[in-house]
Amino acid sequence: MDIDFSEEQQMIVDMTRGMLNEHSSIDVVREMEDDPKGYPDALWKQMSELGLNGLLIPESYGGGGQTLLEAALVYEELGRALASTPHFVSCVIGAGLLLEAGSDAQREEWLGTIASGDAILTLAWLEPDRGYSQVGVAMQAKSDGDGVVLSGVKRHVHFASSADRMIVLARGDAGVDLYLVDPNSDGVKLTHQLSQGSDCQYRVDFNEVRVPSSARIGAAGSGWTSFDKIMHDGIILLAAQAIGGADRTLLETVAYAKERVQFDKPLGAFQALAHYMADASTAIEGGRVLVHEAAWNRAQGRSISRLAPMAKLFCCEAYRETTRACAQIWGGVAFTIEYDCQLFFRRAKQLQLSWWDTPYLEERVAADVLDG
């Protein structure tokens, strides 16, 4: 038993952190808020050059061939920096789905360019007034000759304006299918939408959008199984991201609590506040180990059907609760745009609501524990 990083892993952490300090400072993060493109080119270029975009892609496709564990270490840093990048939708979900179910031709066409950052994929999944489960996918893919026709609305499509392809979840004759769709296709309309975390999201209207059958990823009806599997990988990384954000919020708050004086004492000398911080640090330390355990199990080829949802459930709540308590410690200034606390406070809740929310994760854990 050993939960330390290897030297090589530590190098990945240091390299990522150094790069983010330079290219994803808080000023940069603020510039990207509500931006219709949503990510800085310099950051994206740097991530590609350092091999971070191809981290999970096999070497044969020009990637780094690393495991989810290394990716989790990177995601903690991305979360710490509040880095705004399409990495998750493109390099994790997009590349993951192609690796899981894509044809040789699809992999050849996309994986190398995803790794180099030249191509960006995104995901068109959620629909208005529908949930996270398979039932939530209502958009029909109507067979029409040698292709299908898609009509309907998708929401929370991240970085859609920069995407070369969207992976669209739609219901075909055999069940849920995944299609690679060019956002420039006839009948696709993008509408920029503002979110709590000021990240880059689009509503995408599909009005009789035709795609060829060759755009389908995997066998007919297999889409949900592939998607569900890749989501389990994805939420481990998002849990790591949450821990990064929570950890930074706590450390900055601790520093503030040592400096700011009220009633002739530094705030940190008030036990009521110190105990909030002690609780937060306990949750963060435990959550971090849970993330690593989940990622490590995945890297060992073991089941993560329980650990992955647990990790996101716990870590997102820890992030939310940490940012809430920390905002309280900053006092009035936490409520102002000028101070950074609000950046983390808003993103924490958004992350908890996104990509499988609390009730959905609770149900996943309960199903694994009770119905197995």
Next chain:
Amino acid sequence: MDFDFSPEEQKFAEEVEQWLVDNHDPVVMDPTRENFTQLADTPERRAFMKKLAKKGWLGMSWPKEYGGQGIEGVYEFILNEALARHAAPQIGKGVGIIGKTLIRHGSEKLKKEFLPKILAAEVEFAVGYSEPQAGSDAANMQLKADKVDGGWNLNGQKMWTTSAHFADWYWVGARTDPDKAKHDGLSLFLIPMDHEGLEVQSLPTIGKDTTNQVFFKDVFVPDDYLVGTRGRGFQYIAEALDLERFTLFTLSPISERSRVLIDWVKTARRDDKPLREDPNVRRLIAHIATDTALARCLSTRFLCAAKAVNGKPPSVESSQYKLFTTTLSQRVCKDALDITGAAGQMREGQDDAPLAGRFEGAYRATMNETVGGGSSEIQKNIIARRHLGLPKNF
């Protein structure tokens, strides 16, 4: 990174498990004793500890020169968790607190006298730190130890001494130097429990166990039975407390409790419907399972930190573990009673008690976990100061 036990550790875990199955004894292994302090308080339980001793499983992490095996503490962790899982007595105070303190700080005489007995499970100890005015504020102990010819004369009172009603020896903190600062005036003594002038009065608790208050009237302790250096008692205690937090607050009872509850929910019914289909029950179970996984993570973290610093107890990790785990332990019992509903109030032994009344009993017994061995608030103070470096104003 590696979350598995090494092959040798795994082999040991399997050996222990098999031995506990082979040596199952319902009188010794009593799963309804939910208290973390699984004690060797009956003749049967003491006999069981002797069997463990014969296996060479007591004091494995002690240096070889003192009869240990000089192996890593992780083996004691594995053993202790297995004992707790089987509801058997734990290796506890003698090995973890008294033995280790004697090895580090005790005289040759005390080592010779006590270490072999501890390894052979021939001696049970009670630990006397707390007093009516010195609970969390352990440095405030007032039990008086006056210097007299050839030894010390002790007068005063201890409070909350678990085990005093059956132990052989008393490990006691007393004030030897009243003129020095609080922390520097305390020393540790070893006293036979049947010593003239010691009076043990039991205090019934809302759990199954009793604890005791102990009165001292002119209790004479020879110089030889002062442990280590005069005036260093508090430092020894603080060091041992970091150890105690982990050895006494094992994870297995919580994991076991979660497992038992989940198994029950899988088959129970209410209003002709499977209980596990109730969305509220599913929510509670999801959080119990998740937080139990987290408690395990904090214990893993402690274990790895302990390995890294070579046996020195990592106090922050142990405080975080204790804080989270004892709170969870109470919550699991509370949630279990909520899930069982009105019937949950029935006590053990009542025909209608769901889960044989186990959670009703545990609900009461676990109330002391967030107080005993250093309260949650004290753990938070430790984390805030030592880990986060916050000002020392509390």
